[in-house]
Amino acid sequence: MVRKLFVGGNWKMNGSFSHIDSFFETVKNAETDSEADIVIGVPACYLKYAQENAPKGIKIAAENCYTKPSGAFTGEISPAMIKDCGCEWVIIGHSERRHIFGESDELIGEKAKHALEEGLKTILCIGELLEEREEGKTNDVCFRQMDALAKNIPNPEAWDKVVIAYEPVWAIGTGKTATPEQAQEVHKLVRGWIRDSVDSCIADKVQILYGGSVTVENAKELGAQPDVDGFLVGGASLEPDFVTIINARK
Numbered sequence: 001m002v003r004k005l006f007v008g009g010n011w012k013m014n015g016s017f018s019h020i021d022s023f024f025e026t027v028k029n030a031e032t033d034s035e036a037d038i039v040i041g042v043p044a045c046y047l048k049y050a051q052e053n054a055p056k057g058i059k060i061a062a063e064n065c066y067t068k069p070s071g072a073f074t075g076e077i078s079p080a081m082i083k084d085c086g087c088e089w090v091i092i093g094h095s096e097r098r099h100i101f102g103e104s105d106e107l108i109g110e111k112a113k114h115a116l117e118e119g120l121k122t123i124l125c126i127g128e129l130l131e132e133r134e135e136g137k138t139n140d141v142c143f144r145q146m147d148a149l150a151k152n153i154p155n156p157e158a159w160d161k162v163v164i165a166y167e168p169v170w171a172i173g174t175g176k177t178a179t180p181e182q183a184q185e186v187h188k189l190v191r192g193w194i195r196d197s198v199d200s201c202i203a204d205k206v207q208i209l210y211g212g213s214v215t216v217e218n219a220k221e222l223g224a225q226p227d228v229d230g231f232l233v234g235g236a237s238l239e240p241d242f243v244t245i246i247n248a249r250k
């Protein structure tokens, strides 16, 4: 089955109003693949500005959200607030949330549930640490994380609002990319897990992105793998060259 290319950017805690202006100017002046889904995660304080100024075809995502619509949760933002900023996407379960901020599978599952119930589209991240890969636990970790997510997807239709990002933690921001074969192997297994544990039509349709040091140099080859439906790009999504990654299948 041919799935649309999905190119996600994740600016993490980077960017500024002037960076948004110059980055969008570059994208507006470039020819980008009109067939690709393009979603860029920006810090919460820039959501509204980025969404209002984004070039046609680019959607803006929050990089996190909480499990409740409002309340005494200092520093958190809710799906309702993300929608209020005009955005329809959120990234959940990024490895930096898991490993720097200590978010558990359970919390991440609850976040996914609430975001989907609120009607947001979600990029749900999974991926193993280096030591887990070296101990041969990659599949166990990815399946455990998938299980915690899948059981929180409120209904089968909500899967239409789910994109999975496989991001091996050892490849994030390290310049070490999984080889196209390593990425394909895990993507195929994750799709197989969805087929066996959720539904085979959903498994065929869901876009699974690779993240971890994606660059202009490796995007084409990674994106050519049968189960790699796009990317979640960190550092390189802040650079003008991101347009070349958007065009990885052109």
Ligand SMILES: O=C[C@H](O)COP(=O)(O)O
Binding pocket: 010, 094, 167, 171, 172, 173, 174, 175, 211, 212, 213, 214, 232, 233, 234, 235, 236
């Ligand atoms: O969300 C993006 C990933 O963390 C990858 O980041 P990176 O491309 O800087 O390695």
